[in-house]
Amino acid sequence: MEQEISGGYLWSPKVENSGARSQFYENMRLASPRDHVLSYAKGVIAFVGTVTEFAFSAAKPTEFANVGKQWAKEGWLLPVLWQRLSTPVRPKSVIAQLREHLPERYSPIQAKTGKGNQKAYLAAIDEAIYNIVLVQGYGSYLQDGVSLSSSRIGTDIREELDAQEERRIVLDPALSMTEKQQLVTSRRGQGEFRRNLCMIERGCRITGVQNQALLVASHIKPWRSCASSHERLDGHNGFLMTPHVDRLFDRGFIAFQDDGQILLSPRVSVHDIRSLGLFKALARNVGPFAQQQMQYVAYHRTEVFMSAVA
Amino acid sequence: MEQEISGGYLWSPKVENSGARSQFYENMRLASPRDHVLSYAKGVIAFVGTVTEFAFSAAKPTEFANVGKQWAKEGWLLPVLWQRLSTPVRPKSVIAQLREHLPERYSPIQAKTGKGNQKAYLAAIDEAIYNIVLVQGYGSYLQDGVSLSSSRIGTDIREELDAQEERRIVLDPALSMTEKQQLVTSRRGQGEFRRNLCMIERGCRITGVQNQALLVASHIKPWRSCASSHERLDGHNGFLMTPHVDRLFDRGFIAFQDDGQILLSPRVSVHDIRSLGLFKALARNVGPFAQQQMQYVAYHRTEVFMSAVA
Numbered sequence: 001m002e003q004e005i006s007g008g009y010l011w012s013p014k015v016e017n018s019g020a021r022s023q024f025y026e027n028m029r030l031a032s033p034r035d036h037v038l039s040y041a042k043g044v045i046a047f048v049g050t051v052t053e054f055a056f057s058a059a060k061p062t063e064f065a066n067v068g069k070q071w072a073k074e075g076w077l078l079p080v081l082w083q084r085l086s087t088p089v090r091p092k093s094v095i096a097q098l099r100e101h102l103p104e105r106y107s108p109i110q111a112k113t114g115k116g117n118q119k120a121y122l123a124a125i126d127e128a129i130y131n132i133v134l135v136q137g138y139g140s141y142l143q144d145g146v147s148l149s150s151s152r153i154g155t156d157i158r159e160e161l162d163a164q165e166e167r168r169i170v171l172d173p174a175l176s177m178t179e180k181q182q183l184v185t186s187r188r189g190q191g192e193f194r195r196n197l198c199m200i201e202r203g204c205r206i207t208g209v210q211n212q213a214l215l216v217a218s219h220i221k222p223w224r225s226c227a228s229s230h231e232r233l234d235g236h237n238g239f240l241m242t243p244h245v246d247r248l249f250d251r252g253f254i255a256f257q258d259d260g261q262i263l264l265s266p267r268v269s270v271h272d273i274r275s276l277g278l279f280k281a282l283a284r285n286v287g288p289f290a291q292q293q294m295q296y297v298a299y300h301r302t303e304v305f306m307s308a309v310a
Numbered sequence: 311m312e313q314e315i316s317g318g319y320l321w322s323p324k325v326e327n328s329g330a331r332s333q334f335y336e337n338m339r340l341a342s343p344r345d346h347v348l349s350y351a352k353g354v355i356a357f358v359g360t361v362t363e364f365a366f367s368a369a370k371p372t373e374f375a376n377v378g379k380q381w382a383k384e385g386w387l388l389p390v391l392w393q394r395l396s397t398p399v400r401p402k403s404v405i406a407q408l409r410e411h412l413p414e415r416y417s418p419i420q421a422k423t424g425k426g427n428q429k430a431y432l433a434a435i436d437e438a439i440y441n442i443v444l445v446q447g448y449g450s451y452l453q454d455g456v457s458l459s460s461s462r463i464g465t466d467i468r469e470e471l472d473a474q475e476e477r478r479i480v481l482d483p484a485l486s487m488t489e490k491q492q493l494v495t496s497r498r499g500q501g502e503f504r505r506n507l508c509m510i511e512r513g514c515r516i517t518g519v520q521n522q523a524l525l526v527a528s529h530i531k532p533w534r535s536c537a538s539s540h541e542r543l544d545g546h547n548g549f550l551m552t553p554h555v556d557r558l559f560d561r562g563f564i565a566f567q568d569d570g571q572i573l574l575s576p577r578v579s580v581h582d583i584r585s586l587g588l589f590k591a592l593a594r595n596v597g598p599f600a601q602q603q604m605q606y607v608a609y610h611r612t613e614v615f616m617s618a619v620a
Contacts, residue, residue, distance in 0.1 A: 053523070188469060190469060209586065214578070243554045247524060247553045275518050276519065276554075
């Protein structure tokens, strides 16, 4: 989709409308930084891309407008750096070369005809296919793959998404100046949101730190995913966290069970947890939670947490 | 100064122009959150305030314009929540009451006459003086002190200062759109600055973490204190740090010797360092530094680090 190309990402729902699991959507979470991806639409591959970051949970980008109206709001966003091929490649014309490298299951194109597979979204392909497309699309002088253009590395797409949302808030005629101010400052865990949170929480539930200078006011349901102004300012939608715990929580590397047990994602290594000095702390029970915190904790666990891919 | 009142702070140089130490400036660093302060100017106390945060190193606010032209650029900024007294209090008129509570050394007003002491900037006073002023300024119905208005708690004045500087950059006609973009994104440790930094540093020198998702691109000389665009984008003016180390470094709770030894500020407790899981890590030597990093490391150590008050 052109929105995904210009935005520098791929976005998919997490499951099919029926609620059924889809391998093509699960593949979003399997893609790793530096993986190569091909973009196929209307019979041609016009763009190749490089994954810059693991996928994370994000609302359907507003650029989609009416595309996929039936999809759930929250899906996987996979940051990809796209480059246009100098010559678009038509798989149908090179199907003889591609055929032997196509996977038996979940193939993006049909091995017989070279036509696209309707249900495919993100499919795993052999490096050989990527190389064939690259040679066709760029000419034979370029066989080492596309190097990651420097313009995108080091830019966090979450910042861009948040900044977009901030612009929408600032331009929203339905909000008063005070509300705009409160919502914008709540993005950084400041102002009204932090004050509300500090009336409920005293310190970091994982490390026990209570020194305000060392604490971040972290949203449980992420600021960018909040459905209303109320959720963004709700003191129950937050925890005070030391900055390293905040990072793990924000990225979905840890989550909390309703009973206060901490879940650790396979996305982060035990070695890193040790280096962060959190090995013992993660064995703690961080409960109990207030009734009003529970819905946010559950949202974070099901939507943001990077659990093992089944 | 009215700029300080409306801005919600006190600002002083760190030392006198001669380079000599000043107790009145040192007091900036001794003030603690919830301390009460009185603002005396032109013979009257018109405002009382409550310290909201410890002082930190910051450039002379631009609102000062030509005030204190001779002062060094970098000084102490003490966040204070000011409230106007309903009746300004003239110390001269109540000197008989105040006299016995005035300190012998470094008094803000002269015990004999009640006139202001020219050299005084921030002076330590007895709670009794504060109470006398409060009764005079608000009337006797209010003797319990001024409660901290809720509007300011939870707002980080650093964010406000940075946002001001960002607006100056965006409006600067001497900068191209690309430069503006680079400078603004570098504030969050993103974009060009992070790319430059990643060519020099591999991971967190304190924890050893190399997982990019767990690292912050942290300026050594703070973004808001940088003297030029070059300093803001210079890869040598940064370290990759895990978020809790970044917070300690940014607040001046730790600093580095030229030989790579880590200095710990008395502003943070060993108990907190243990809770952060950094007790062992802080014993590491984080050197050596590249020649071009040294000037920034030295700036951070002398200007940002919160060393013990002599």
